Amino acid sequence: MKAPFWTTRRRDALTGYLFITPQLIGVVVFVLVPVGLAVWYSLNDWNIFRGELTFVGGENWAALLDDPQLPSVLGATAVFSGGVVVLNISLGLALAVMLNRRFRGVTVFRTMFFSPVVVSVVAWTLVWGFLLQDNGGINAALSVVGIDGTNWLQNGNTAMVAVIVTQVIRSVGVNMVLFLAALQGVPGELYEAARIDGAGDAAIFRRITLPLISPTLLLTAIITIVGALQAFAQIAVLTQGGPGLSTTVLVYYVFQQAFEFNDIGYGSTLALMLLTFVMLLTLLQWQLRRKWVFHEN
Amino acid sequence: MRTDLARRIVLVVALTVLAIPFVIPTVWMIASSVKPLAEIFQSPPTLFTSSPTFEAYAEAFRFQPFARQYVNSVYIAVVVTVITLVVSSMAGYAFARIRFPGSNALFLVVLVGLLVPSEVTIVPLFQMFTEAGMVNTHWPLILVTALAAPCVLATFIMRQFFIALPGELEEAARLDGLGRPAIWARIALPLAKPALSAVTILTFLASWNLYLEPTVYLTSPELFTLPQALTRFTDAYGGEMWNTQLAAATMTVVPVLIVFVIAQRQFVEGLAHAGLKG
Amino acid sequence: MTTATRLGAAMLAAAIGLTAAGCSADSTGSDDTSSTPAAAGSVDLRMTVWTSNEDQLALFDSIAESYRAEHPEIGSITFESLPFADYNTTLTTQIAGGNAPDLAWMGDLSEDLISSDALVPLTEKLQDTEGWNYDDLLDSVTAEFSDGDELYAYPFSNSPxxxxxxxxxxxxxxxxxxxxxxxxxxxxxxxxxxxxxxxxxxxxxxxxxxxxxxxxxxxxxxxxxxxxxxxxxxxxxxxxxxxxxxxxxxxxxxxxxxxxxxxxxxxxxxxxxxxxxxxxxxxxxxxxxxxxxxxxxxxxxxxxxxVIGQAGVGVLSSSDHVEEATDFLAYLTNPENAALLAQYFPPPRESLLTGEALAANNPKLTAEQLQTVVVDRIPDAVTLxxxxxxxxxxxxxxxxxxxxxxxxxxxxxxxxxxxxxxxxxxxx
Missing domain, CATH: 3.40.190.10 (Periplasmic binding protein-like II)
Known part of the structure; x- marks a missing residue:
């Protein structure tokens, strides 16, 4: 008797392939193919009005080096992403620790901190644009307590602080909830054992909590960095990249080059540079995870 | 005991102060949407007006096909969420529970979809959709969101969840003669409610908040989605119609907020129990 | 479009079970309109504008309606209202996507369009149109939309x-x-x-x-x-x-x-x-x-x-119906219709520029205000x-x-x- 071709193992494998097919096609068609096309565009000069594509080789890539605006754009991107990630993760963790206990009103607080997540980015940013005006609500509130507020969006440094803070307030709820989940996964016995050993709060947090939630820390770090590098609506609505180039992050610069100045070749080149950054950062984190992520399964 | 109470009070006060910037913008937006135009920029600013008017709400519907745009946003988000739930739970299940050659390598390929910023792909995608005759339709918004980046995050979440699922249940089902698709549908999915609700929330919000994509793909106001429509409340010369914008923004936020407050336990617990442990 | 894009599009189409050919049907079958008269109702024209004012759009619709009555080959004329703030971006995106309108309003995009040969020259057509009275146009308002002596867009609005x-x-x-x-x-x-x-x-x-x-x-x-x-x-x-x-x-x-x-x-x-x-x-x-x-x-x-702020209307050379679109433009801007448009847009025609004529349709300003602020100012105005x-x-x-x-x-x-x-x- 011949064994049937469709063994359980083979049938399983076929099901596996079929199950992942839609997702795989999505990634190939809507991500990998476009990345390939972006590489091709970056080697061309494209006159939109004439519909002419001219092969220019490495010219767009060489233009990166000659772009007088690029250093400030990269600087703003680093400050913005770094600021958002650090603030978002530390605030998210702090909120989670504060809300990871039972007391009356804890649900109300969780709801309040999470609520901006469900407000659309554009509506959120529009409102902050009002509040941050020189004659807006924030300065009015500050003047009540005797502080003479500054003109937030008209100064490069405060404008950057403003876009970082509004972005963090809007999105920290997600990280807060992810951390809450992680904290609830830490077995209570570990805390009790540590307390019996006479460890203080700080020591417990550092020695027990942090290592145990480090996998979540890695996940949130990746999600937050990717999100920060793609923050477009905030910038477009709140500052349009100004004043000067102070809040022109790479994503916004790509949009300007490709869709406002109609320089698709150079826009694609910039976008690919952005992709390289994201890849390198993720790779770096992935490599470093062995050092600081406690258990890896 | 006393120190405990003192601590608790300090905690609540600290949380209350921290909550101000999270809550006030929404309150201010709703309160200002019923102010007469001249009062929005009154100095010193008011929080609540003494002479509320709902004129701006009517104007929002007169000025743009706002109801239509509302329907667009809702139906696109729903369709995207449903597709994503199916696609990601299948893929996540396969990557987590089924052994097949190349599964790890293919999972890495899929993960790349999470890392590529949409700005890299938007220009080529625009050209591709142009060639396919799909510009100024909702197809790009649905297909890309439901199958690319947000869906990859969902697949990732689903995989993490299914990995943690005990294997005995499947073995039992297998002995009962169920095949893989049946196990997925009848055993795994019902257990995956927390993860599915997390995916629902994240995907719905990702679609609801899309801004760059509709800006690029859509040109007809009756096809616009809400975030895009919100920035279009400008008069014929680009002057902002502030109160109309605020009224429209309020209408986009309040229903979602109400749903959220009602379902907040499921929202937060769903995310919390999705088994997101890295 | 490039081969690479086609490949991508083909994969996209295959992935979602559509054929690329089936989707581009609306751009075929109209290439021969310049040589033979088009079949009745076979030509659809689209014009992008940035106004969303209902009265203005109604006026455009009524002019289009009377034009269609005389020209059976025209199936429809639509006025697509794009938001002012993103007008240029949206229009160029349409052009880049091969989805350009037949006619378009334009402001500061005109120089780019002219220098890329994206606009159809108008002077000869307008001069040859019976009763159009080309010499009525003021020189100070046509300069921004001309290259040398050739006019590429009709400056329908010249608002001081x-x-x-x-x-x-x-x-x-x-x-x-x-x-x-x-x-x-x-x-x-x-x-x-x-x-x-x-x-x-x-x-x-x-x-x-x-x-x-x-x-x-x-x-x-x-x-x-x-x-x-x-x-x-x-x-x-x-x-x-x-x-x-x-x-x-x-x-x-x-x-x-x-x-x-x-x-x-x-x-x-x-x-x-x-x-x-x-x-x-x-x-x-x-x-x-x-x-x-x-x-x-x-x-x-x-x-x-x-100083005046100007807006022009021109015909895109990428249009499948250049001839019909240009003919409609000449109709839209002839003296009678120009007088109608003058209700909303200060006209480029000397004959229409009098305080009384403008005041007839502008309830907010007096004839005297319009005379000193508009009529006396246009001939010597500079543009932005x-x-x-x-x-x-x-x-x-x-x-x-x-x-x-x-x-x-x-x-x-x-x-x-x-x-x-x-x-x-x-x-x-």
């Missing part, structure tokens, strides 16, 4: 900038306008007085918002300054005249308090400021909640001047700065000019940096 005055606020502050010879100095003095007395803003340059510096082109001609040389190749932001003009603006914002500073929204039409500079067509925003006057722009040190590659020049200029809007700015140095930023774009 004027000074709107909130006379209620002036009265509250005990101020009056000088009987004649109003200067920018007067405006600044009165504005500062209103600001001091009422807390409201002095003068506001509408839509400037310390970002769209193009709008400052309504002020600096008073000092004899210009953004760049007439041929558009030399930046002249660093000229002594421009420096003086910007000193005036800078002082107004940071020394005299006569212009609301950056980050302060003051809407004249909501009663927040004493003066505003805006186009005459904005008179529709006056809601009668305060008493107002509308006067010509103030004089600067270099004397009297006037206009150049190929407008978006990039605007952005680079803004980035440099942002440094101007702080109290301790070095006006001369900032203007020098503006030239450093935009000169490479001008000489490209």
């Amino acid at each position: 900038f004027a000074l709107y005055v909130n006379t209620d606020l002036l009265a509250q502050a005990g101020q009056t306008l000088p009987a004649d010879g109003l200067t920018w100095e007067d405006v600044s003095t009165i504005g500062a007085a209103v600001n001091a007395a009422t807390g409201k803003g002095g003068f506001v340059l509408r839509d400037f918002d310390y970002a769209s510096w193009n709008v400052l082109g309504t002020v600096w001609p008073g000092w004899g300054a210009a953004a760049w040389s007439e041929d558009g190749t030399e930046c002249t932001f660093d000229s002594p005249e421009m420096t003086e003009a910007f000193r005036f603006l800078h002082d107004a914002a940071f020394v005299d308090g006569s212009m609301p500073g950056p980050g302060t929204t003051a809407d004249f039409f909501a009663g927040d400021s004493a003066f505003t500079v805006a186009q005459v067509s904005r008179a529709s925003l006056l809601d009668g909640s305060f008493a107002y006057d509308v006067v010509p722009l103030p004089e600067g040190p270099a004397g009297e001047y006037s 700065p206009n150049h190929a590659n407008p978006a990039e020049i605007a952005q680079k200029g803004k980035t440099a000019l942002d440094a101007m809007w702080t109290a301790d700015a070095d006006v001369e140095a900032v203007l020098g940096s503006v030239c450093d930023a935009i000169q490479p774009l001008l000489s490209r």
Whole structure:
């Protein structure tokens, strides 16, 4: 008797392939193919009005080096992403620790901190644009307590602080909830054992909590960095990249080059540079995870 | 005991102060949407007006096909969420529970979809959709969101969840003669409610908040989605119609907020129990 | 489109079970219209506009309707209303995507379109059209839409900038306008007085918002300054005249308090400021909640001047129906229809430019106001700065000019940096 071709193992494998097919096609068609096309565009000069594509080789890539605006754009991107990630993760963790206990009103607080997540980015940013005006609500509130507020969006440094803070307030709820989940996964016995050993709060947090939630820390770090590098609506609505180039992050610069100045070749080149950054950062984190992520399964 | 109470009070006060910037913008937006135009920029600013008017709400519907745009946003988000739930739970299940050659390598390929910023792909995608005759339709918004980046995050979440699922249940089902698709549908999915609700929330919000994509793909106001429509409340010369914008923004936020407050336990617990442990 | 894009599109189409060929059906079957008369109802025309005003759109529809009555080959004429703020971006995206309209309104995009041969030349067609009366067009309004003697877009709207005055606020502050010879100095003095007395803003340059510096082109001609040389190749932001003009603006914002500073929204039409500079067509925003006057722009040190903001309408050469679209354009802009359009848009035709004619349809302004502010001003008016590659020049200029809007700015140095930023774009 011949064994049937469709063994359980083979049938399983076929099901596996079929199950992942839609997702795989999505990634190939809507991500990998476009990345390939972006590489091709970056080697061309494209006159939109004439519909002419001219092969220019490495010219767009060489233009990166000659772009007088690029250093400030990269600087703003680093400050913005770094600021958002650090603030978002530390605030998210702090909120989670504060809300990871039972007391009356804890649900109300969780709801309040999470609520901006469900407000659309554009509506959120529009409102902050009002509040941050020189004659807006924030300065009015500050003047009540005797502080003479500054003109937030008209100064490069405060404008950057403003876009970082509004972005963090809007999105920290997600990280807060992810951390809450992680904290609830830490077995209570570990805390009790540590307390019996006479460890203080700080020591417990550092020695027990942090290592145990480090996998979540890695996940949130990746999600937050990717999100920060793609923050477009905030910038477009709140500052349009100004004043000067102070809040022109790479994503916004790509949009300007490709869709406002109609320089698709150079826009694609910039976008690919952005992709390289994201890849390198993720790779770096992935490599470093062995050092600081406690258990890896 | 006393120190405990003192601590608790300090905690609540600290949380209350921290909550101000999270809550006030929404309150201010709703309160200002019923102010007469001249009062929005009154100095010193008011929080609540003494002479509320709902004129701006009517104007929002007169000025743009706002109801239509509302329907667009809702139906696109729903369709995207449903597709994503199916696609990601299948893929996540396969990557987590089924052994097949190349599964790890293919999972890495899929993960790349999470890392590529949409700005890299938007220009080529625009050209591709142009060639396919799909510009100024909702197809790009649905297909890309439901199958690319947000869906990859969902697949990732689903995989993490299914990995943690005990294997005995499947073995039992297998002995009962169920095949893989049946196990997925009848055993795994019902257990995956927390993860599915997390995916629902994240995907719905990702679609609801899309801004760059509709800006690029859509040109007809009756096809616009809400975030895009919100920035279009400008008069014929680009002057902002502030109160109309605020009224429209309020209408986009309040229903979602109400749903959220009602379902907040499921929202937060769903995310919390999705088994997101890295 | 490139082979690579086609490949991508094919994969996309295959992935979702569509055939690419089936989707492009609407662009076929119309290539032969130039040689043989088109079948009845076979030609659909689309024109992009940035107005969403229902009355204006209704007027366009009614003109299109009467044109269709005479031309059976026309199936439909649609007016697609794109938002003003993103008009250029949306239009270029349509063009890039191969989905260009047949006709389009255009503002500062005209130079790019003309230099890329994207517009159909109009002069011959309009001159040959019976009764169109080409010589009726004023030279001062056709220049921006011409290349040499060839006209590429019909300047249907030529709206002069004027000074709107909130006379209620002036009265509250005990101020009056000088009987004649109003200067920018007067405006600044009165504005500062209103600001001091009422807390409201002095003068506001509408839509400037310390970002769209193009709008400052309504002020600096008073000092004899210009953004760049007439041929558009030399930046002249660093000229002594421009420096003086910007000193005036800078002082107004940071020394005299006569212009609301950056980050302060003051809407004249909501009663927040004493003066505003805006186009005459904005008179529709006056809601009668305060008493107002509308006067010509103030004089600067270099004397009297006037500025118009223009919009043109042209035919895209990528259209499948160039001939029909051009014919419709000639109909839309013939003397009878031009008179109808003049209700909303100050016309380019000398014969239509009289105070009474304009006042007949403009309830907010008197015939006398329209005569002095519009009719007398159009023939000698300059336009706002206009150049190929407008978006990039605007952005680079803004980035440099942002440094101007702080109290301790070095006006001369900032203007020098503006030239450093935009000169490479001008000489490209």
